[in-house]
Amino acid sequence: MAAPLxxxxxxxxTSWEYGLLPAASGxxxxxxxxxxxxxFKVITTSLATFLNLYLEDAPVRxxxxxxxx
Numbered sequence: 001m002a003a004p005l006x007x008x009x010x011x012x013x014t015s016w017e018y019g020l021l022p023a024a025s026g027x028x029x030x031x032x033x034x035x036x037x038x039x040f041k042v043i044t045t046s047l048a049t050f051l052n053l054y055l056e057d058a059p060v061r062x063x064x065x066x067x068x069x
Contacts, residue, residue: 004022005021006019007034018033019040021040029045033062041063043061
């Protein structure tokens with residue numbers, strides 16, 4: 001059974017979303033961008049890293065164009 005994805009941030013009326021996906025092993029998680037509902041692109045496995053990327057407005061947080069064109 002696949003772990004449930006938790007969306008924790010949506011941007012500009014759901015232009016894209018960020019989500020947290022628990023690891024199948026039960027330990028750890030992945031944080032990624034959802035440019036569309038069927039795609040989850042991993043950004044990091046650390047909340048601290050994600051928050052730093054968010055505060056820095058890092059380009060990796062917007063790397064979704066290959067999925068939405």
